[in-house]
Amino acid sequence: QVQVVESGGGSVQTGGSLRLSCEASGNNHRGACMGWFRQAPGKPREAVAALYHGAGNTYYADSVKGRFTVSRDEAKDTLYLQMNNLKPEDTAMYYCAADPKPCIIATISSRYWGQGTQVNVSS
DSSP: OEEEEEEOOEEEETTOOEEEEEEEEETTOTTOEEEEEEEOTTSOOEEEEEEOTTTOOEEEOTTTTTTEEEEEETTTTEEEEEEOSOOGGGOEEEEEEEEOSSOSOOOTTOSEEOOOEEEEEEO
16 A cells, blocks of 8 residues: 655745655655646646656646756655746645556556645636
8 A cells, every 4th residue: 555645735826936856655655756746726637747657757737847856866755846937837735656666657647645735826
């Protein structure tokens, strides 16, 4: 089992920045596939950014390309999401998801989810 805990959300104005963190723990968290997802009120949950396991490749939603950067500190078992040039449409609850090995990339169907951290961007 893998536990994930998100942190770093908050309220910023348009153009501001936030850095989200997701710490993984548990019996099978080493090398787990992890990714960031978000859900705005009245909208389905969507993938934001994720790392492909072992390949160093990344996935970004088109809406965040060039503004968000996903990274991972293997030593700390922590996934980060640096969000720059935030827009009001980025307002959502941001979730971290994880799948234990073997895995390719975290998806909407990932097995383990955190409680989420709220991001609010005002115009």
